[in-house]
Amino acid sequence: MTPQSTFLILAPVREGRVEELRTVLNGMTTKPGLADPENPLVPFRAFDRLHVARFLIIEADTWRDIEAYGITAHPYPVQLAFVGDVDGDRDSFLDELVEQADEGLRKIFAYCDGFDTGTNLRRWMVRHNVQEAANYVNTRGRTVQQIREEAALCQALGAELARVVEAHGAADATQLHERLAHFVDLEQRAGRLPLTPPERMPLGRKIANGIEMIGVPLGLVLISPLLLLLLPFLLWRLRSLERSDPEILPRPDDAKIVALGAQEDHDVTNPFSAIGDLKPGPFRRATATTFLYLLNYAAKYIYGRGYLTRVQTIHFARWVFLDNKRRVLFCSNYDGALEAYMDDFVNKVAWGLNIVFSNGVGYPSTRYLLKDGASQESKFKRYLRNRQQLNNVWYKAYPGLTARDLARHSEIRAGLETRPNSSRALRLWLSKIRTTAEGTP
Known part of the structure; x- marks a missing residue:
């Protein structure tokens, strides 16, 4: 850390x-x-x-x-x-x-x-x-780099979620998670959405x-x-x-x-x-x-x-x-x-x-x-x-973002890296992405 x-x-x-x-x-x-x-x-x-x-x-x-x-x-x-x-x-x-x-x-x-x-x-x-x-x-x-990377991640997830729902409808929450995880994996391979792992203390x-x-x-x-x-x-x-x-x-x-x-x-x-x-x-x-x-x-x-x-x-x-x-x-x-x-x-x-x-x-x-x-x-x-x-x-360093925004971005990242273990938790995770997308400056 x-x-x-x-x-x-x-x-x-x-x-x-x-x-x-x-x-x-x-x-x-x-x-x-x-x-x-x-x-x-x-x-x-x-x-x-x-x-x-x-x-x-x-x-x-x-x-x-x-x-x-x-x-x-x-x-x-x-x-x-x-x-x-x-x-x-x-x-x-x-x-x-x-x-x-x-x-x-x-x-x-x-x-x-x-x-x-x-x-x-x-x-x-x-x-x-x-x-x-x-x-x-x-x-x-929580570093400046982490804050900026997670903000970019959540903005991209919000846009992709809207695109997927428009193209395929409101699919099962598990399927939406899989699609979003696949999207992020492709973006990371292309070097567009880096997510630097936290340092160990x-x-x-x-x-x-x-x-x-x-x-x-x-x-x-x-x-x-x-x-x-x-x-x-x-x-x-x-x-x-x-x-x-x-x-x-x-x-x-x-x-x-x-x-x-x-x-x-x-x-x-x-x-x-x-x-x-x-x-x-x-x-x-x-x-x-x-x-x-x-x-x-x-x-x-x-x-x-x-x-x-x-x-x-x-x-x-x-x-x-x-x-x-x-x-x-x-x-x-x-x-x-x-x-x-x-x-x-x-x-x-x-x-x-x-x-x-x-x-x-x-x-x-x-x-x-x-x-x-x-x-x-x-x-x-x-x-x-x-x-x-x-x-x-x-x-x-990160205008337009509140402390609650930063916390929500970290929660979204955590939910992407480790899929929530219930349908209710998955829906909550998706709602956070929508909230972030609607509130992105």
């Missing part, structure tokens, strides 16, 4: 150069925020391992919120972030970036502090890469994953007596902070909402980026660190097959600590409109949002972490909107 990796190259923008940088990034798009996949600076389509990527200029306009805790606020520097999710390891992908986009990346990063004409691009990117605290992948091991990584998968629950069991002893104090401390933590939920700026809206819904998938301060104090920092670690574990070993708890619309997401754990950056790629995305979480897993986001300054008040918070829908949406960032350039 091919693993997915991430990169987040982050650097302060030179003072007085933000608008120039914004103009350069806008030149990489075809619509507000939507990347031209063949733009001359970073030709995203040339990278066949790249799922999604974005450039965003991070301008935190909630930096004064920390003053509610009696802490003197200092503005954060404007930063440029280059974010992406790739198949395989990050290091080799950075090599590809240098090989295919050296000049363009140099033009972009020249607006950042510490990047000059003679800077070694590869070393600079490694030095400015920030590791995520938690990372979610919709289906681990190396034994060393399989052992390491197994150790981690077992080790974390085992470790929790071993320390559970201590946790039980500490639980009353932890709950008391949590509740005392919850009672005193201020809600900071001003009405989002209208101009910002208009600018954000102009970048949304150019594809069936949208990007989301937000940044905010962590509530001060070691308790909140430890809580955020612990729960993001557990979220990362769950995303890797529990929710790696199309679901993040009960939500199925996210392709990739990550949470990143910045500035010595004073801030958290959240980036995701989700299907549908933003309102539906937020509603999905509020209605299905508000408690999960509380666990992850309630340690942020200004978050809607919670009770024992799990109650209230995100379930106060209008307050939660204000909280997110105030911290949302514009995505200056966003790229997706």
Whole structure:
């Protein structure tokens, strides 16, 4: 199985150069925020391992919120972030970036502090890469190549199924499967429908994953007596902070909402980026660190097959600590409109949002972490909107395809390679082909 990796190259923008940088990034798009996949600076389509990527200029306009805790606020520097999710390891992908986009990346990063004409691009990117605290992948091991091959397969199957039914009528489901399998076999022999077999996971990584998968629950069991002893104090401390933590939920700026809206819904998938301060104090920092670690574990070993708890619309997401754990950056790629995305979480897993986001300054008040918070829908949406960032350039390797489309394509491929063992299952498989054909962009 091919693993997915991430990169987040982050650097302060030179003072007085933000608008120039914004103009350069806008030149990489075809619509507000939507990347031209063949733009001359970073030709995203040339990278066949790249799922999604974005450039965003991070301008935190909630930096004064920390003053509610009696802490003197200092503005954060404007930063440029280059974010992406790739198949395989990050290091080799950075090599590809240098090989295919050296000049363009140099033009972009020249607006950042510490990047000059003679800077070694590869070393600079490694030095400015920030590791995520938690990372979610919709289906681990599903590569860009697999997605594209399965999309082409299903489109061809849909056309062939329609042709067969028109020529021979709605034959027996078993016969239809045989005809379609024969058709694909002929296409593959002609080199028109390649289906690359998935890579096997190396034994060393399989052992390491197994150790981690077992080790974390085992470790929790071993320390559970201590946790039980500490639980009353932890709950008391949590509740005392919850009672005193201020809600900071001003009405989002209208101009910002208009600018954000102009970048949304150019594809069936949208990007989301937000940044905010962590509530001060070691308790909140430890809580955020612990729960993001557990979220990362769950995303890797529990929710790696199309679901993040009960939500199925996210392709990739990550949470990143910045500035010595004073801030958290959240980036995701989700299907549908933003309102539906937020509603999905509020209605299905508000408690999960509380666990992850309630340690942020200004978050809607919670009770024992799990109650209230995100379930106060209008307050939660204000909280997110105030911290949302514009995505200056966003790229997706398979436009027009939702996470559910990708899952259905894989199911169709599996049903082709191993025939479903009942008439009902065969009819269901055929209906998926028809659905895919009707919905193919």
